[in-house]
Amino acid sequence: MSENKPKQDAGKVFLEEVTGQSEEAQRIKGWRKTGRTLVVPLLAIFTGLVFGAIFIVVTSEDVYAAFRVSFGSGMATVWKTIIQSYQALFTGALGDPARIISALQSGNPLEIRRAVNPILESLVNATPYIFAGLAVALGFRSGLFNIGVEGQLFIGAAAATAVGIFVKGLPQIIHAPLAFLAGALGGALWGFIPGWLKAKTGAHEVINTIMMNWIAFRLTEWLLSGPLTRPGSGGLPISPIIEKSAEIPQFFPPPIRFHLGFFIALAFAYAVHWLLFKTTWGFDLRTVGANPNAAKYAGMNITKNIVLAMTLSGALAGMAGANQILAVNRSMALGLSPGYGFDSIALALLGNSTPMGVVLASLLFGALRNGATRMELLYIPNDIISIIQALILAFVAAPAIIRTIYRIRVPKEAEEAVFTGSWGGGNK
Amino acid sequence: MATSTIVIHRKKVEVISPTRQRATGIIEILLGVLIFLFFRRTEPGMVARFVMTPGGLDRGAAPDWLIPAYSTLLVLAILTVILGLVQVWRGFGRWMNLVLSVVVGLTVFSFLTWATAGKSLNLVGMLSAAILLGVPIILGAFSGVLSERAGVVNIAIEGMMLMAAMVGALVGSVTKNMWVGLLAAMLSSMLLALIHGVLSIHYKINQIISGTVINIFSAGLSSYLSAKFLQTYQQLNNPPIFPRIPIPLLADIPVIGPLFFNTNLFVYIMLISLIVIQVALFSTRWGLRLRAVGEHPKAADTLGINVFATRYMAVLLSGLMAGIGGAFFTLGSVGRFDEMMTAGKGFIGLAAMIFGNWTPLGAFGAGLLFGFADSVATKLTILGTGIPTQFMAMAPYIVTMIVLAGVVGRGQMPAADGTPYEKE
Numbered sequence: 001m002s003e004n005k006p007k008q009d010a011g012k013v014f015l016e017e018v019t020g021q022s023e024e025a026q027r028i029k030g031w032r033k034t035g036r037t038l039v040v041p042l043l044a045i046f047t048g049l050v051f052g053a054i055f056i057v058v059t060s061e062d063v064y065a066a067f068r069v070s071f072g073s074g075m076a077t078v079w080k081t082i083i084q085s086y087q088a089l090f091t092g093a094l095g096d097p098a099r100i101i102s103a104l105q106s107g108n109p110l111e112i113r114r115a116v117n118p119i120l121e122s123l124v125n126a127t128p129y130i131f132a133g134l135a136v137a138l139g140f141r142s143g144l145f146n147i148g149v150e151g152q153l154f155i156g157a158a159a160a161t162a163v164g165i166f167v168k169g170l171p172q173i174i175h176a177p178l179a180f181l182a183g184a185l186g187g188a189l190w191g192f193i194p195g196w197l198k199a200k201t202g203a204h205e206v207i208n209t210i211m212m213n214w215i216a217f218r219l220t221e222w223l224l225s226g227p228l229t230r231p232g233s234g235g236l237p238i239s240p241i242i243e244k245s246a247e248i249p250q251f252f253p254p255p256i257r258f259h260l261g262f263f264i265a266l267a268f269a270y271a272v273h274w275l276l277f278k279t280t281w282g283f284d285l286r287t288v289g290a291n292p293n294a295a296k297y298a299g300m301n302i303t304k305n306i307v308l309a310m311t312l313s314g315a316l317a318g319m320a321g322a323n324q325i326l327a328v329n330r331s332m333a334l335g336l337s338p339g340y341g342f343d344s345i346a347l348a349l350l351g352n353s354t355p356m357g358v359v360l361a362s363l364l365f366g367a368l369r370n371g372a373t374r375m376e377l378l379y380i381p382n383d384i385i386s387i388i389q390a391l392i393l394a395f396v397a398a399p400a401i402i403r404t405i406y407r408i409r410v411p412k413e414a415e416e417a418v419f420t421g422s423w424g425g426g427n428k
Numbered sequence: 429m430a431t432s433t434i435v436i437h438r439k440k441v442e443v444i445s446p447t448r449q450r451a452t453g454i455i456e457i458l459l460g461v462l463i464f465l466f467f468r469r470t471e472p473g474m475v476a477r478f479v480m481t482p483g484g485l486d487r488g489a490a491p492d493w494l495i496p497a498y499s500t501l502l503v504l505a506i507l508t509v510i511l512g513l514v515q516v517w518r519g520f521g522r523w524m525n526l527v528l529s530v531v532v533g534l535t536v537f538s539f540l541t542w543a544t545a546g547k548s549l550n551l552v553g554m555l556s557a558a559i560l561l562g563v564p565i566i567l568g569a570f571s572g573v574l575s576e577r578a579g580v581v582n583i584a585i586e587g588m589m590l591m592a593a594m595v596g597a598l599v600g601s602v603t604k605n606m607w608v609g610l611l612a613a614m615l616s617s618m619l620l621a622l623i624h625g626v627l628s629i630h631y632k633i634n635q636i637i638s639g640t641v642i643n644i645f646s647a648g649l650s651s652y653l654s655a656k657f658l659q660t661y662q663q664l665n666n667p668p669i670f671p672r673i674p675i676p677l678l679a680d681i682p683v684i685g686p687l688f689f690n691t692n693l694f695v696y697i698m699l700i701s702l703i704v705i706q707v708a709l710f711s712t713r714w715g716l717r718l719r720a721v722g723e724h725p726k727a728a729d730t731l732g733i734n735v736f737a738t739r740y741m742a743v744l745l746s747g748l749m750a751g752i753g754g755a756f757f758t759l760g761s762v763g764r765f766d767e768m769m770t771a772g773k774g775f776i777g778l779a780a781m782i783f784g785n786w787t788p789l790g791a792f793g794a795g796l797l798f799g800f801a802d803s804v805a806t807k808l809t810i811l812g813t814g815i816p817t818q819f820m821a822m823a824p825y826i827v828t829m830i831v832l833a834g835v836v837g838r839g840q841m842p843a844a845d846g847t848p849y850e851k852e
Contacts, residue, residue, distance in 0.1 A: 055649075059656055145636055147583075203832040206636055207782060210583065211825040214772050222818035339647070345640050381655035386648025394641045398631035 041350050043402045044395035045364065052388040053082045056380055085375055092374025093122050093367035113252055118370065120258035124328060126366025128153075128337070130265040131320035132344035133351065133358035134272050135187075135313045140353040141276055142309035143289030148194060148209025149317040150341025151216030152187035156318025158220050159186030160325045161228060161332040164242030175245040180264075180322045187318015188311045190216060195310025199303040205310065213341075224332060239332040248327035261327040266359065268316065273355040275312075285309050317341065338369070339386065346393035365389065452528055453516030459535045460508035466542035467501035474498055476544035478551040482686050487674060490552070490682035497545035504538050536804075543808070554803050556687055560761065562799025563694050564589060564770070567753030568777020569784060569791035570701055571746040575621075576786060577709060578742030579722035579844040581635040584624055584642035585750045586774025592617040592754025594650035597765035598658065600667030606759050609667050613759070614751035620646060621747025625740050632848035651767045658765055669763045670694065694760040697752055698792075706788040718742055722842035725849040735849050753777070779828040786842060798824040 057063055060081050067074030095118040103115035132149050139146035146152075160183035167175060194208035224237035231240070250259040276282040288295040288305040296302055320340060325332055347365050351357025368389070372382035395402050402408070474497040480490035508531050514520070520527045540549065568585045575582040592613035600609025620642050627638040658665040670693045678689035688695065709715035720728040721738045729735050753773075758765050776798055783797075784790025805820030 055652070059653065145634075147636065147640070197829070197833050201833040203829070203834070206583070207778070207832060208829055210775055211779060211829050214775060214825045215822050217772070218818040218822045222816050226816065339644070342640060342644055345637065346644070349637070379656070381652045383648045383652035383655060386644055387652060390641050390645035390648060393637065393644065394627060397633040397637045397641070398627055400631050 037352060039408065040399045040402050041352075041361075041396055043406055044350070044392050044399075047395055047402065047405065048388045048392035049086070051391050052384055053086070055384060055387055056085050057081055085378060085380055088374040088378055088380075089368070089371035091371075092118060093371030095119050113256055117256050118374075120252075120256055122363070122367040122370040123262050124257050124259065124366070125370045126362045127259075127262045127265045127327075128320040128324055128340045129344060129347060129362035129365050130262075130269060130359055131316050131323060132340045133347045133362050134269060134355060135191075135316035135320070136344045136348035137351065137353040137355065137358050138272055138276070138285075138316065139309060139313045140348055141289050142285040142305065142313075143292065144195075144198075144306065144309055144313070145206050146191065146209055146310065146313045146317070147206055147345065148190065148212045148216075148314075148341070149320075149344055150337060150339070151209070151213035152190040152314040152317035153321035153324075153337055153341050154216045154220045155190045155321070156183035156187035157321030157325045157332055157336055158223050158228065159183050159318070160246075160322035161239050161242060164246035164326060165228070165240050167246070168243060170245055172245045172247070172249075175243065176248055176326060179242070179246045179326055180248070180319065183318045183322020183325070184315040185318065187321065188315035191310040191312070191314015191317065192307065195307040195314075198310070199306040220332075221334065224334065228332065230331070237334050241331045242325065246326060247330065248323065250327065257328055259327040261323040264319075265323070268319065269355040269359050272316070276355070281308070343386075343389050346389050346396070349396045350392060449519040449524070450516050452524060453512050453514075453519075456512030456515055456528065456531045457509055458512075459531055460505050460512055463501060463505040463508055463535060463538040466538050467498070467505050470497045470501060470542060470545045472498045474545040476541045476546075477548040478540075478544065479548060480552050480683055481550075482553040482556045483550060487679050487685060487690055492548075493551070495541055497541050500541060501538055504534050508534055536800075540804075549807065552683055552686060554807055555800070556691070557806070558796065558800040558803040559687060559695060560692065560799070561802040562795045563692070563698055563760070564753040564756050564773045565777045565780050565798050566698055566792055566795030567694075567701070567749050567756070568774045569780035569795050570705055570788060571749035571753065572778050572781035573709075573784075573786055573788055573791055574705065574749060575743050575746035576781070576845050577722045577842055578718050578739050579725060579842055579847065579849070580625070580628060580739055580743050580746075581639065581846040582621075582624065582743070582746050583636060583639035583775075583778060584620065584646075585746075585753075585777050586770055586772065587639075587643035587646035588617040588620045588747055588750035589754030589757070589774045589777075590650050590768070590770045591620055591646040592751040593757040593769060594654060594658070594765050596755040597665055597667050597758035598653070600759055601664050604668060606668045606670055609759050610752070610755050613755035614748055617751030617754060618744050618747040621743050621750070622740075624747075625743040628848065629736055629739050629743070632850070635846050635848070647768065650765075654765055654767050665764050667759055667763060670760055692756075692760055694752065694756045701749065701752075702788055702792050709788065719842070721849075722844055725844050725847075729849075729851065735851070739849070750774070776824050779824050783824075783828050783831050 057078050060077075063074065063077050063081055066077035095116055100112075100115040103111040132153060135149050135152070136146055160179045163179040163182040164175075167178065170178070190212055194203075194205045194212055197203045197208055198205045221237060224239055225235065228239045230236075230238050248259055248261050248264075250257055252258060274282075276286060284295070284300045284305050285308065287298065288300060288302055288309075292302060295305070321336065324336060329336070343365060347361035348358055350364075351359070351361040368385050369382070372380075372385045375384065376382055476495045476497045478493040478495065480493055511527060511531055515524070515527065540551075543549070568589060571585050571588070572582055595616040596609045596613030598609075599612035600606050603609065624635075624638050624642050627633050627641065628635040654665075672691060673693060673696070674690040679685045681689065688699070707715075709719065717728065717733050718738055718741075720731075721733060721735050721742075725735045728738075754770065757769055757773075762769070777795070780794035780798055781791045783794035784792065801820055801823045805817040808815055808817055808820060
């Protein structure tokens with residue numbers, strides 16, 4: 001490893017030039033900066049929810065009916081609709097506080113489990129987001145835009161399903177990890193191809209990953225109606241149920257679905273943090289991402305890093321799919337993902353492409369998705385969450401909008417761009 | 429050894445390397461072998477009957493086309509292999525891509541002949557379906573061409589089409605007027621394009637992210653409104669459909685008539701847009717300026733072209749095209765809106781744009797090809813060839829990746845595509 005030492009120093013110099021700050025200066029400013037970096041994401045989330053409320057009100061028939069009666073009752077209904085909707089979102093996502101308290105007082109374990117189930121279910125929803133968000137964040141840090149997480153997720157899920165169905169007679173301690181690994185490898189392959197094409201031919205990874213997404217959708221469609229189909233499903237594209245031994249264990253009896261996969265996701269978040277910020281490989285990846293020319297002159301292998309980044313990113317995305325199959329659904333259908341792959345772009349940006357940020361943003365998105373099921377009872381389709389997520393993405397990506405709305409001064413030093421790649425710029 | 433052929437094409441000098449020349453030849457020989465395999469699976473005396481009049485039409489009828497499958501396939505296989513050998517040995521120079529296209533065309537024709545041998549296939553009906561399937565792809569590709577030629581990447585075509593499809597169905601149903609529905613669809617899509625423009629031109633955020641915002645947002649909003657209103661109240665999801673409009677005289681030409689002159693309004697819009705955009709982009713001052721902004725915005729700015737205004741205009745026109753493409757789903761074919769009904773057609777449009785080398789004419793050809801692949805895929809199940817339809821449906825994406833990798837000639841992306849312009 002000693003030969004890497006001068007390389008790292010050279011890279012550090014380049015990184016300082018890129019960010020315009022020495023590492024020392026960055027550390028001193030650390031706390032103030034943390035505060036400042038949190039302002040925009042928090043306001044973005046808040047503004048997204050406000051716009052969401054406006055959508056709910058504007059499309060509520062009750063509100064129009066009340067306005068026909070009188071302006072006062074209209075305004076009252078507007079207020080009531082917002083409160084009811086977001087109350088449903090909150091209790092759906094985190095549980096009813098009163099019920100949790102009374103359950104804790106009664107000491108009945110079954111009642112406690114039921115009362116906290118919404119929180120646990122939010123964590124279940126957050127798990128694929130963590131994997132998928134890490135995949136996008138790892139790509140961003142390496143200067144690559146992996147928009148193909150959705151496809152990699154599907155291939156990973158298909159690979160995990162195949163191992164879960166066809167491999168028989170293994171103990172769970174071997175079978176489940178094997179199926180999970182198969183998922184990671186499937187995703188890795190789907191990430192490797194566009195990575196390799198980018199490194200070798202300069203073909204842009206954004207177009208290729210979009211194409212790979214659709215190839216993956218068609219491929220899984222075929223798999224689920226062909227080799228992986230459930231006997232007797234009558235042509236429905238659905239796979240058989242995986243072997244018991246391939247399951248990632250759930251901690252409580254059904255209907256509580258909280259499972260080990262959540263902790264695996266957290267472990268991988270730490271692993272990605274360690275890889276990116278504590279190893280030479282990660283340093284190379286980040287340098288190639290921040291300034292490919294500097295990386296090249298520092299003697300880093302650009303080709304290797306691009307392929308490595310896309311492969312690892314794909315592997316993480318594949319894990320998201322494998323996790324959903326092995327821990328939650330136990331069989332594969334086409335409605336596997338409500339758009340985890342695309343939402344994860346939003347949460348990687350929201351989390352500033354750091355593993356810790358991705359975990360926090362995933363918890364938020366998981367809670368929103370889970371809470372939305374409760375909102376459906378009020379005849380608010382859960383697609384409202386996609387609208388809110390899109391708005392959050394727009395606000396995080398364009399902090400200037402948030403600054404204009406809330407009249408926040410622009411920070412003195414130029415803002416650190418979260419992701420500055422361009423369509424044409426990356427080409428040879 | 430190092431004999432490179434230099435091809436001069438539109439003042440662009442392109443060098444065909446010996447490797448590429450041989451690779452192309454080998455691909456052609458392999459396709460010839462494929463045709464030979466089709467030949468081996470037919471028997472003498474088998475006849476492929478191609479029906480040349482689409483079902484349900486009496487104008488522009490033509491007699492059926494009977495092809496002796498056995499001998500035709502043998503001749504085509506030999507011809508293709510010879511072309512491949514000549515390509516490997518000497519190369520066709522500037523005609524290389526043309527010969528390759530011909531060979532691919534012959535392969536497709538041979539495949540159809542083999543699949544139809546001993547049966548009957550409505551060829552013109554299939555081509556007509558291909559054109560209709562190609563309409564949203566081609567309009568989506570035009571949308572991409574307009575915006576990317578001005579340097580703004582638009583991966584939000586899918587989202588814009590989805591929104592336009594929903595709004596078209598909703599407004600068309602409420603007003604019971606398809607024209608108002610079409611207008612509303614175009615406006616909704618242009619509104620999304622305006623958001624894309626503001627985010628990526630004014631706020632200079634990454635254009636891919638901005639496109640993703642639009643895609644997530646319109647998937648969410650269209651599904652939300654659909655679930656809340658369109659699926660609940662059927663009268664809100666029952667728009668009138670544009671009827672078939674025959675053009676006098678031209679509609680009576682055999683084969684061509686039923687395909688292009690006795691069809692949907694959207695096909696006419698597509699053909700007119702093709703001509704207008706092609707001419708406007710490459711033969712007018714307006715188009716020159718638009719392309720200059722996409723290639724070298726700084727130079728354009730120095731010469732007094734308003735880069736921001738040009739880009740906004742291009743993005744809005746892009747939204748207009750995507751809007752018409754989206755309206756086709758609800759007002760041109762199906763007559764109702766279903767959640768996520770565009771099903772990736774916008775992304776195939778993007779692929780067609782790349783495949784067509786960022787030109788309207790190329791995008792049109794690519795879109796027709798992709799539409800054709802789509803309609804072959806649906807026919808395959810009927811003919812019972814045993815090839816899964818999903819593999820045919822994958823073809824456009826795979827072909828685009830191959831083109832992008834430069835295996836059969838690299839496309840010319842506008843130089844400043846995707847880069848926000850900073851005025852100094």
